[in-house]
Amino acid sequence: MDHIQFPDSPLEVPNFLGGAWQPGSGPVHEIRSPWTGMAIGKLYSSNASDVAAAVEAAKGPAKAWGELSLKDRTAVMFRFRDELLARMEPIAHSVSSESGKLLAESKAGLMKGIEVLEFALSLQNLDDGGKMIVSSGVTCEYRREPLGIVAGITPFNFPAMVPMWMIPLAITVGNAFVWKPSDKTPMTSLLIAEAAKAAGLPDGVLSIVQGGREAVEAICDHPDIKAVAFVGSTPVARSVYVRATSNGKRALCLGGAKNHIILMPDADPEMAASGILASFTGCAGQRCMASSVVIGVGDVDDIVAEMAQRAASMELGRDMGAIITTESLSKLRMAVQQAGTDGAEILADGRSSRPKQSEFESGNWIGPSILDHVKPGSQAACDELFGPVLSIVRLKNLSEALALENTSPYGNAASVFTSSGAVAEEVAKHAHAGMIGVNIGVPVPREPFSFGGFSESRFGHGDITGMDGVAFWSRQKKVTQKWSLQKDQNWMN
Numbered sequence: 001m002d003h004i005q006f007p008d009s010p011l012e013v014p015n016f017l018g019g020a021w022q023p024g025s026g027p028v029h030e031i032r033s034p035w036t037g038m039a040i041g042k043l044y045s046s047n048a049s050d051v052a053a054a055v056e057a058a059k060g061p062a063k064a065w066g067e068l069s070l071k072d073r074t075a076v077m078f079r080f081r082d083e084l085l086a087r088m089e090p091i092a093h094s095v096s097s098e099s100g101k102l103l104a105e106s107k108a109g110l111m112k113g114i115e116v117l118e119f120a121l122s123l124q125n126l127d128d129g130g131k132m133i134v135s136s137g138v139t140c141e142y143r144r145e146p147l148g149i150v151a152g153i154t155p156f157n158f159p160a161m162v163p164m165w166m167i168p169l170a171i172t173v174g175n176a177f178v179w180k181p182s183d184k185t186p187m188t189s190l191l192i193a194e195a196a197k198a199a200g201l202p203d204g205v206l207s208i209v210q211g212g213r214e215a216v217e218a219i220c221d222h223p224d225i226k227a228v229a230f231v232g233s234t235p236v237a238r239s240v241y242v243r244a245t246s247n248g249k250r251a252l253c254l255g256g257a258k259n260h261i262i263l264m265p266d267a268d269p270e271m272a273a274s275g276i277l278a279s280f281t282g283c284a285g286q287r288c289m290a291s292s293v294v295i296g297v298g299d300v301d302d303i304v305a306e307m308a309q310r311a312a313s314m315e316l317g318r319d320m321g322a323i324i325t326t327e328s329l330s331k332l333r334m335a336v337q338q339a340g341t342d343g344a345e346i347l348a349d350g351r352s353s354r355p356k357q358s359e360f361e362s363g364n365w366i367g368p369s370i371l372d373h374v375k376p377g378s379q380a381a382c383d384e385l386f387g388p389v390l391s392i393v394r395l396k397n398l399s400e401a402l403a404l405e406n407t408s409p410y411g412n413a414a415s416v417f418t419s420s421g422a423v424a425e426e427v428a429k430h431a432h433a434g435m436i437g438v439n440i441g442v443p444v445p446r447e448p449f450s451f452g453g454f455s456e457s458r459f460g461h462g463d464i465t466g467m468d469g470v471a472f473w474s475r476q477k478k479v480t481q482k483w484s485l486q487k488d489q490n491w492m493n
């Protein structure tokens with residue numbers, strides 16, 4: 001295992017305004033590493049005056065940047081990609097040390113973010129606007145315009161990837177972007193800002209305001225911020241959506257999830273066992289795409305037994321990372337306890353698991369836990385626990401399985417493991433989720449296919465990446481022109 005490099009002493013985490021570092025004026029919070037429990041950062045949180053200062057510093061740059069051609073902006077974004085790749089190691093160490101991820105997971109997250117950046121780079125060739133002769137001598141065309149100053153609020157679990165769902169698209173189409181990173185994992189934002197500066201992104205085009213609720217509410221209320229994207233838990237996604245839209249802004253707010261995998265008895269046992277295990281233990285289950293409910297249809301006992309055996313042999317710190325906070329850890333332990341009380345059979349119990357290395361003994365650890373015969377409607381079947389806990393509900397047939405999946409108020413992802421194309425099609429058609437997997441436990445679409453769920457997993461219209469993301473961060477002007485000397489009447493007159 002590669003060793004994560006933790007900061008020697010707590011790093012100061014200031015705001016990034018107009019290309020300069022400046023501490024926020026709100027209270028200071030300690031950032032502790034989920035791996036060790038040690039303080040690794042000091043966050044200066046922001047209030048409304050800091051958000052106003054960020055917007056002020058972005059005004060001039062937003063105008064100048066928005067007036068550049070798409071090709072000129074893209075040239076800077078190409079360098080941004082190079083600067084991020086050059087910083088792959090420090091970014092991965094930062095992500096891991098503050099979020100609890102394994103190093104390989106941190107690198108994979110950054111690469112997924114860079115995939116969105118690469119899609120943004122392709123816009124100079126793809127986004128040709130479109131022009132038609134719509135009547136004799138009359139043309140009509142689309143012109144894409146930036147909105148001005150826009151903002152993004154990101155969660156703890158992907159400190160580099162989720163911001164990269166937003167920043168490349170918003171900036172490439174010509175906006176200035178104000179980023180409010182998670183107050184639990186703010187440190188990686190410093191490295192991303194450094195990469196942007198080294199790439200030659202003009203000062204003020206990317207600003208960072210650190211902090212929590214106060215900074216978020218100030219972003220939603222600021223009249224010069226035209227659009228707000230949010231990724232985080234459902235209750236906060238809903239409240240940010242309501243506050244931003246009631247202030248006349250565009251908003252797209254992605255929320256939490258409770259993703260289901262339908263496990264059919266004809267599934268390939270190896271594909272199913274490894275796919276399901278990776279889905280609920282990857283990033284220690286702290287992914288909005290993690291599947292936390294398996295609906296076992298018919299006799300899937302062998303696959304379940306195989307998963308339980310593999311889960312029990314996973315080593316913490318090597319095969320799975322840590323949980324973000326001590327509060328989240330206690331919630332997970334209590335949920336396993338409650339599932340037992342509610343009648344579930346605890347097939348794998350990670351509550352007393354610890355990593356082998358003594359340096360991690362004060363970290364936030366729970367091993368993979370598998371709960372079988374979980375009752376539909378119970379806490380383990382319905383609530384987003386956001387940890388490595390898998391609930392298995394047993395049902396008789398596919399219709400019952402789809403009916404249960406459809407009761408979830410969320411709608412991020414749903415998967416099926418089967419060797420039948422007809423069953424796969426049935427699930428793709430009837431599962432209530434924005435992202436469907438067939439024999440894939442984490443069905444994250446690859447760009448240019450966009451990312452986004454349904455219902456309580458997403459407030460607002462459209463997905464956050466792909467062409468939907470481009471549309472969210474821009475507006476289209478329709479220009480209709482007549483330059484021919486033709487004087488006859490047509491429907492355009």
Ligand code: NAD
Pocket residue numbers: 153154155156157158162180181182183184211212213214216217231232233234236237254255256257287288384386412453457
């Ligand atoms: P969170 O909702 O606690 O925090 C998200 C952001 O909102 C952070 O920047 C935080 O500082 C801020 N915030 C927290 N409380 C706030 C409040 N009361 N008012 C205003 N702002 C507030 O989420 P989290 O714990 O950081 O992230 C985990 C959640 O995010 C899970 O529910 C997970 O499913 C979800 N998530 C969803 C997606 C998706 O694409 N749908 C992706 C990643 C994470």
